[in-house]
Amino acid sequence: MEHFSGLKYPIYTVILCSVNLLIGLVGIFIISLIFISIRELIRSSNTTIKLVQIVLVVDFITCWTLILGSISTFIRPLFLFDFQVFCKLGHFIAGGSTFCSIWFLAIISLERFFLIVVDYKVPNKAWYTVVASLIILYTGMGIYCVFKDSIEPVALGVYCFVSPEHPEGLVLLYIVCIFNILSLLTVLISYICIAYKTLKFKNLSKIRTEGEVKEFQKAMQNACIKIVIIVAFYVLTNSFETYLELFELITRKNRSPLADLVAACLTNSNPLINAVLLLLINKDVGRSFQERFMKF
Numbered sequence: 530m531e532h533f534s535g536l537k538y539p540i541y542t543v544i545l546c547s548v549n550l551l552i553g554l555v556g557i558f559i560i561s562l563i564f565i566s567i568r569e570l571i572r573s574s575n576t577t578i579k580l581v582q583i584v585l586v587v588d589f590i591t592c593w594t595l596i597l598g599s600i601s602t603f604i605r606p607l608f609l610f611d612f613q614v615f616c617k618l619g620h621f622i623a624g625g626s627t628f629c630s631i632w633f634l635a636i637i638s639l640e641r642f643f644l645i646v647v648d649y650k651v652p653n654k655a656w657y658t659v660v661a662s663l664i665i666l667y668t669g670m671g672i673y674c675v676f677k678d679s680i681e682p683v684a685l686g687v688y689c690f691v692s693p694e695h696p697e698g699l700v701l702l703y704i705v706c707i708f709n710i711l712s713l714l715t716v717l718i719s720y721i722c723i724a725y726k727t728l729k730f731k732n733l734s735k736i737r738t739e740g741e742v743k744e745f746q747k748a749m750q751n752a753c754i755k756i757v758i759i760v761a762f763y764v765l766t767n768s769f770e771t772y773l774e775l776f777e778l779i780t781r782k783n784r785s786p787l788a789d790l791v792a793a794c795l796t797n798s799n800p801l802i803n804a805v806l807l808l809l810i811n812k813d814v815g816r817s818f819q820e821r822f823m824k825f
Contacts, residue, residue, distance in 0.1 A: 536606055536686045541790045545687050546599040548794045553595035556801040560589050563804060566821040567814055576644075576653050577811050580637045583660060584807060587630050588800035594623035595797060602687055609682040609689055616689040620680045623688060625667050628705055630799045631767055632663055635712035637810060638759075642719035646726050663708070670701045684786050687793070693777055706774035709767060716763050720756045727752050755809045762802050770796045 536542050563585060570578050598619060601608045609616045636659060643649050674680050679695040682688070691698035727749060770792040773784045784792070808815040 537684050538786045539606075541786055542602065542606065542685050542687060545685055545790055545793055546602050549595040549687065549797055550599040550603075552798050552801050553592040553599065556588065556592035556804060557596070559801065559804045560585055560592065562822055563807065563814070563818055564589075566818040570813060570817060573813075574653070575813070576640055576650065576656060577637060578813065579653060580633065580640060580656060580660075581807050581811055581814055584630065584633045584637065584803060587626050587633060588803050590622065591626040591630055591797075591800045594619065594626060595800075598623060598687060606686060609686060616682055617675050617680050620674070620689045620691070621668065621671050624690060625664070625671065627796060627799060628667065628708070629663060630803055631796075632708055632712050633660060634763065634799075634803055634806070635715040636660065637807075638716045638719040641810065642722060646719075646722045666704065670697070670704060673697055674701065683789065685789060685793070693781070693783070699778075702774060702778060706771060706778060709771040709774065713764060713767060713771060716760060720760050724753055724756045727756075759806050759809055762806060766795050766798055766802050 567578070567581075571582065573579075601615075605611070609619065636656060640651065640656060643651050671680075674691045674695075674697050677695065677697050679691050679698055680689050681692060683690060691701050693699045693702045773788055773792050776782070777784060808818055
């Protein structure tokens with residue numbers, strides 16, 4: 530622990546680095562397997578498949594930032610403090626990919642809502658525009674913060690962000706918080722409506738034989754279980770960070786180091802959690818993965 534003595538909270542730093550390294554390694558492994566399993570689907574024009582590919586690429590990048598960031602901090606605990614250029618770069622790549630991962634999964638949920646509940650296929654260009662707009666917005670604010678020289682390492686020394694004490698930091702925190710809240714609401718509302726539509730379809734369906742009834746009921750139950758898992762894990766990984774952002778905006782006080790540790794562990798688990806959820810969200814992706822790697 531003496532190696533980390535230059536940091537204010539060395540034990541928290543070690544814990545977060547260890548968690549990030551584990552998430553990054555496991556995430557890279559699982560995402561790579563998913564990419565291998567969906568090779569035949571990559572050329573598909575299916576909207577969900579295209580959005581799934583975008584999320585996987587973003588999560589793949591995030592996992593590498595977690596791995597490289599953890600190794601750098603283990604080797605040199607004050608790495609981000611000593612090399613400001615990497616601090617700023619980490620804010621763009623690590624921070625941007627993490628938040629975009631959260632927002633993009635919500636976009637997939639919204640796409641499923643329109644397709645299943647509204648019975649309307651939104652053009653692919655519309656979704657690409659939304660994705661590009663989010664990236665440009667975050668990047669634009671990040672560039673402004675670089676010019677203002679307000680990006681700095683947090684107390685744990687594992688990642689960098691713009692302090693809300695700076696005006697531009699406050700604006701960026703508002704943007705991130707608003708989009709996180711919208712993402713949580715989008716996932717919740719979308720899948721609640723999808724579940725309702727599924728149950729309604731179950732009640733209205735007319736199936737003749739008893740075997741067909743049992744098979745249909747089992748399929749509906751599995752669909753509802755998947756929905757519960759998707760919503761539960763998405764809310765679990767992202768709600769605490771959003772709460773802390775609201776806390777900071779309302780009280781104008783920084784979060785405690787312990788709260789930051791918990792929030793970072795949960796938020797950084799998104800690449801790993803998202804990879805698993807994508808197998809549940811799209812049946813083609815899930816089936817391809819199962820047929821390739823889970824044959825018994």
